[in-house]
Amino acid sequence: MVADEPTLARLMAATQKGDKAAGNVLLSEVGLWLERYFRRRVPPHSIDDLVQDVLIAFYTKRATWDTSRPFLPWLAAIARYRWVDHLRKVYKHESKELMEDDAVEDSEEEVVLARVSLDRLFGQLPEKQAEVIEMVKIEGLSIREASKKTGQSESLVKVNIHRGLKKLASMVEKAD
Amino acid sequence: MTSSNNREALIASLTQDLEPVARVKPAHGVMLIGFATLIAAAASIAGFEFWTGMLTGEASGFFWISNGLLLMVGLASTAALVSNALPRVGSRGDAPEWSALMLGVLPVAAILTLLSVESGHEHAGFFDSALWYWPCAAASLGAGLLVGIAAVLFLRRGAPVSLERSGWLTGLAAGALGTLAYGITCPLDTIGHVGITHIVPVAIAAVIGRLVIPSLIRW
Numbered sequence: 001m002v003a004d005e006p007t008l009a010r011l012m013a014a015t016q017k018g019d020k021a022a023g024n025v026l027l028s029e030v031g032l033w034l035e036r037y038f039r040r041r042v043p044p045h046s047i048d049d050l051v052q053d054v055l056i057a058f059y060t061k062r063a064t065w066d067t068s069r070p071f072l073p074w075l076a077a078i079a080r081y082r083w084v085d086h087l088r089k090v091y092k093h094e095s096k097e098l099m100e101d102d103a104v105e106d107s108e109e110e111v112v113l114a115r116v117s118l119d120r121l122f123g124q125l126p127e128k129q130a131e132v133i134e135m136v137k138i139e140g141l142s143i144r145e146a147s148k149k150t151g152q153s154e155s156l157v158k159v160n161i162h163r164g165l166k167k168l169a170s171m172v173e174k175a176d
Numbered sequence: 177m178t179s180s181n182n183r184e185a186l187i188a189s190l191t192q193d194l195e196p197v198a199r200v201k202p203a204h205g206v207m208l209i210g211f212a213t214l215i216a217a218a219a220s221i222a223g224f225e226f227w228t229g230m231l232t233g234e235a236s237g238f239f240w241i242s243n244g245l246l247l248m249v250g251l252a253s254t255a256a257l258v259s260n261a262l263p264r265v266g267s268r269g270d271a272p273e274w275s276a277l278m279l280g281v282l283p284v285a286a287i288l289t290l291l292s293v294e295s296g297h298e299h300a301g302f303f304d305s306a307l308w309y310w311p312c313a314a315a316s317l318g319a320g321l322l323v324g325i326a327a328v329l330f331l332r333r334g335a336p337v338s339l340e341r342s343g344w345l346t347g348l349a350a351g352a353l354g355t356l357a358y359g360i361t362c363p364l365d366t367i368g369h370v371g372i373t374h375i376v377p378v379a380i381a382a383v384i385g386r387l388v389i390p391s392l393i394r395w
Contacts, residue, residue, distance in 0.1 A: 018196035027187040052186055059190045061335040061395070063197040064262045077263035081337040085394075 003029045009071040016062060027055055030075060037079050042086075054082045087169050121168055129164030132157045137165075205258030205330040209349065212326030213250070216319035216357035224315070224361035239365035242282055242374055243356055249275045249378065250352035257327060257345040261334030268341075272348055276382075279352070279375060286371025309373060312362055316377040320354020324385065331393040339390035347385020351378035 003011070008029060014022035034051045042050060057078055065074050122130040128150070135146040136157070147154045229235045252271040260268075327346045336342040355377050362374070 015194065016197050016199065018194055020191050020194045023191040023194045024187060027190060028184075031183055031187070048183070052183060055183070055186060055190070057335075057395070061263070063333075064200045064335045066199065066201075066262060069264070073265045074263050077265045077337045078335065080265070081263065081335075 005070060005072050008033075008075075009067075012062070012065055012071050013067050016065070016067075027059070030058060031055060033072075033075065034079055037076070038083070041083060046086075050082065050086060053086075054079050057082055084169070121171055124171060125164050125167060128152065129160045129167070132160045133164045133168075136161055200262065200334050202255075202258035202262065205261060205327075205334070206254060208326045208330050209254050209258075209323060209353070212323045213353045213357050216322040216354055217360060219322070220315065220319055220358045220361045224358075227361050227363045229363055229365070230360070236365040238367045238370050239359075242370035243359050245275075245279045245282065246352045246356040246359065246374070246378070249279050250349055250356060253345045253348040253352065254327075257342065257349055258330065260338060260342050260345060261331050261336050263335050263337045272345055276348060276378075279378065282367075282371040283375050286367045289367050289371075309364060309369065312358070312364070312369070312373050313377045313380075316351070316355035316358045316374065317381060318354070319357045320350040320377065320381050323353045323357075324350035324381070324389075328389065328392050331389075332395075335395060336393055339394060340386065342393060343386040343389035344382055345385070346389045347382035348378065350385065351381025354381065 008026065011022045011026035011029070015026050031051055034054050035047060038047045038050050058075065061078065065071065122134070125133070131150055132146050132152065135141045135149060136143060141149070143154050143157050146152075147157045150157070152160065227235075230239065249272070252275040256269060256272045324346055327349055331342055331346070355374050359370075359374060362369075364370070364373075
């Protein structure tokens, strides 16, 4: 069970003062909290890397927590920032790949965007963009197959995926 | 090694050298940016001499209005900027946006005034040499650079989670406070000059801030 807000806040205050024991307990608890946080946002095999990434960011930026403010929203803001950064890297990778190659290969990173709260986010995309992202990025169809299935030209499929992914990343980034 | 072991090893290595940290406080950012503004003002005075017209009553109302608005934009964007340096979720204030819009009234007023002068066939208007005295804009941007550097130093100590907004705010604060710092040396106080030549640097700095700052403060 993950510790509650007052306990985490107390541990954090002690960690800021240099208490190593508190720091150890806090980082372990934060690790568990992050695991739950990312479980709904990224594929299982990416969770541990992201958790470790956020733990390092958390430790490095521990001086930015204000003891008069709640701890968990601060932690959530850091987690979301690192998550968005992760998405940005994935997006760059996706864009490059779309421009270079017709065939869509499976990669660890591709799956990330496809699983990011898609139901909720897809509702905010134009239908044509959501449709081709779903076909190519989730069902694994090639650009050509998606083109035949939707009646959109291959170039249009690429453009719609490109714009749709960009919009998705931007929606995630702007969501407070 | 399992992922659980990996994490434990990471935590152990992180806490091995755990030391007390001095909290990053928004007030420190305000002081740093305020100090940089004073340095920019001192440098402007050293380079261009203090304009005594504001003490002798020579300064026009436009001088006070423009510098007052620049101060408001500078304060609002600085307050938002330093608050943005600490991670948080939830609603954020939009005072900088509104104050920047209010500042935008000045160039509109200046252009309308100049158009009126033109249609009245008076000799000044768009041909007024003071209006196109762009060294003022350049000097304002130079003074703003000092403010911008201070803001970036503070943001790098903090952990801004909205880099684009931090970029805009840094540009706005640097442009507004830099122009204000330089403005105390400028004897040109017509609506055309203060409404255009002293406002353009704020817009330029905001755009530069948006384009340049995010890569400097990414963490």
